[in-house]
Amino acid sequence: MLSDNEVLAIRARFPIFRQAIYLNSCSQGALSDSVEKSMLELLEVWNRQGSPWDLWIEQYEIARKEFAELIGADADEVAIVPSVSAGISSVATALDFSSRKRVLMGEFEFPTMGHVWMAQQRRGANISFLQSEAGRIPAKKYAENINHETAIVPVTGVCFSNGFRSEIEEIVAAAHDKGAYVLLDDYQDCGTRPRDVKSLDLDFYTSGNLKYLLGAAGVAFLYVRRSLIEVLRPAVSGWFAQQSPFDFATQRFEPATSARRFESGTPPIPSIYLGLAGVRLLKEIGLTNVAEHVKRLTKELRRGADELGIAIKTPSDSVGPLTVLKCKNVGAMIDHLGRANVICSSRHDGLRISFHVYNTMDDVKVVLRTLETHLDLLCLETQPAGTMM
Template structure:
């Protein structure tokens, strides 16, 4: 689908210049319609639902796998990034004296699950953010032979810095450590494939750049890692004979489904499925190119207006859909209110204004923002 044609699928465009995908998606119509259909079907027929929703969930698992070049067996449906990261943090066989590396500018979703393993004798080390960048050499400098894992975001939420996951994956694998990624600020906006970038785990949530609802997401677990993660929660849906309700000795499934103990959040996952279909129909390469072209226009407009750009922009490979800036005179809090009054939706994060356009935004949306500066 042509990205410009797709704009009509986003009701938010009739009301706002919506530049806040790093905060939450404004749901596209096909996502809302898919969820509506599910709810209407349940209301009309209950257990006699017309559609076999289990078949649709299987399609959605395959769609999630396709989005990142994985196999359906490597996908675990979750409710949030935190849910997925906790499956990893709680399931690894930590030994006292082990350590892991996190980074300074991470969103807390990618910190607390790791701090929680301190009580198992694991040390948590923080890589510094220098000049808003988390440098691979700084991560390397913190590693030693007891480093078991590096936990980092695809894109940093407060700066838009796109971490060098290829270099981090190489580093981790040379040193015998795992790489665990919080993908939420990148997936849906930037191309990513586990075939090219062999991370061990990746947790995401449909609610931002993936253009899906809040409360549905997935965790990718590299196939070899599935048996190495202790399932901290087990249940009837995670076993091989899940439909045989009268036996209790069924083994766990070999796939990521073993980490899904009970019934899934159907309506959320159905929304996520429709969202992934939309992303794939526009094309991930096209989406990334458009987002970077839009942020080029934004950055140039901010520079002309003497705004200080806090996002690292020296190299294209470190760019993402997020651009953070400050105005030379107007405090960011005042500016955020002015933008809201002008129908421009952005986020205030600390001292900076964070702008995050998606593929269906236009240059006019950006000029609506720039005109207020």
Template sequence: MLDVQQARRDTPGCFERVFLDSAGSSLPPTPVVDTVVAHLLREAEVGGYAAANERLGDLAEVKASLGRLFGVDATSVALSDSASRAWTSFFYAVPLEPGDRILLSQAEYAANAVAALQRARATGASVEAIPSDDAGRIDVEALRELLDERVKLVSVVHAPTNGGLVNPVREVADAAHAVGALVLLDACQSVGQLPVSVPELDVDALSGTGRKWVRGPRGTGFLYVRPRLIPDLEPAMIDLHSATWTSPDTYELAPDASRFEMWETDVAARLGLGSAIDYLLDLGIDAVVEAIGYRAEHTRDGLERIPGVTVHDRGAPLDGHDRGAPLDGHDRGAPLSGIVSFTVDGVEPTAVRDALAAQAITVTVSSRSSTLLDMSQRKLDAVVRASPHYFVSPADVDRFLVAVRSLT
């Protein structure tokens, strides 16, 4: 059982406002803040190089902690400055030729989509969207119809940014691997709120960020790459950390996932990321998943009862399934994620956000350009997005619901 009161004491900001934007950039717990600030102060005392050298073991432990979270070896994990940098580091390393095909989720995030379109233009490959089923998830049967030996990569967004959907990752991976395609999982919105086990999901690469559900600092990201793939992948950008200059005209790439890293980094932020991952592991991912599930369902059910409010989340759970129970991202009947999207009749989403902000309630807006294919298909220009983490109390959710009701 998660100690919510202790989690709230570790999150001073949650007493000043109702914070419902952990899908954007969450409130880091006090141990994370203390870790970052302490290292910055140490840099001011001895300089950045010396301060970093003092923490080499702790920096290595960041990857080890991520490895424990994902069920993989630390040597298959690379650290980055964002989820987008992690995703593109792998994506641009996958060899593509004219006629090759890239398949994207219907709910693909804009950063991934524009990178895919750019590479397709440069290489002669093509980009295609996988149809969704009636619940909005990737239609695995339709995917199988699309797959052939020309498909080199399938991109899967685990939990889209604009609603509660959870995609059937393992089924997609099994189908893609049957034709030799690689599977790149965008876990930006799932790590920290869903169980993300690489052995269970069987993806070839996974990207994510520290600032969302993990509750780490901004400017942090991570990438997992299947070990057997690493020797054959050369990142588009390398430096003296990712490769060694071995002779005047030769270099040798790092043998592990560190070939996807660059030398210059925010050491304080990376240490903070490690602190956030350890905080999550200490709480227990199952307890965190359960707590987020209950809060999201409280939010979703409350909004559905307000006249003039429309909840736009997709992805239906199995009949009779407890949505607060542990989530399973490769179960086609999985509960919804902790992201709740809605609109208020006659009130623009940005106006809803601003009106709530005036009452010290933090939500955000997800616009059509962020998930162009999905939002266009549903004829939505924007939705309000509420994403309650485990430190949000039931009273906080009730206060939010009263405030939304007042707008109608």
């Protein structure tokens, strides 16, 4: 476990904490010194060499290896894509909906998940959404609804709007029992705990780098189970998806035998530089350390919010980086937090407070103190148990 001094040393590498308490990693990770340095390195080499594409392609392959290692995959099972939406779309276009038509997902998916699969309706896909019950979608509900018509079950690891953590193992077991694939969208969790796509037995996995992976927009990655790579042929493609892109063979269509076949055009080099630096920083810190630290902070926030009687949208057994509090006036709450130099975000009626390895127990105290002075803006479960600090 990280000591307080170790956490403070990590925090010192993120300049934003000199002026604010940053609790919005669920939207965008804070900028570290090493990520900033990687951008300067890119600019420096670009200035000096003009078109250092050999080096940039090398960095793109290094990034693939690092992203793969992060999730327990091999490099050739990972595609580098410009967004999670692009990665999921590539998978969606590769599926044949003539025998299995159904795509089954929960209402907690990020909107893009609905949109990408609904765009497949004209190719024969039949999309259905599971409704939540009391802030959760139990794996049992998935199991009851997956059948031999189900092609794929896309599922979010952590819900962006209420922090609910899906029961992945059980969902994978239920889907595989009926021969359906599972695609895990781990964008709201990747970077806060160790992940192993193989032990989870996933068919597809995706995350982008701009949130808990501490990078920037423009790069994401997609894991595809090895046995599916050669049988799936995405209907979106491009030269970087080919076996030999540098043959420049316009009239030859020969998709790569690796997961690169799920890519398309020129890789987003600046975002790759930033994404690589973010992942390396997290690996240096250790993802088990990150997970333990985030858990301690989240538990403390929940304890304090419970004491104040605040209605918490995140189920109590979904302890993770994101905790969502139910508000009567979330905009005003965000403004008050902003005046206390606390940066958070909202979705619908929920105030999103997300922790990463750079946050401290003092951050939790400041947030709770600010919430306590504005309880009128929050939905309450019970009467507050009295002043707490």
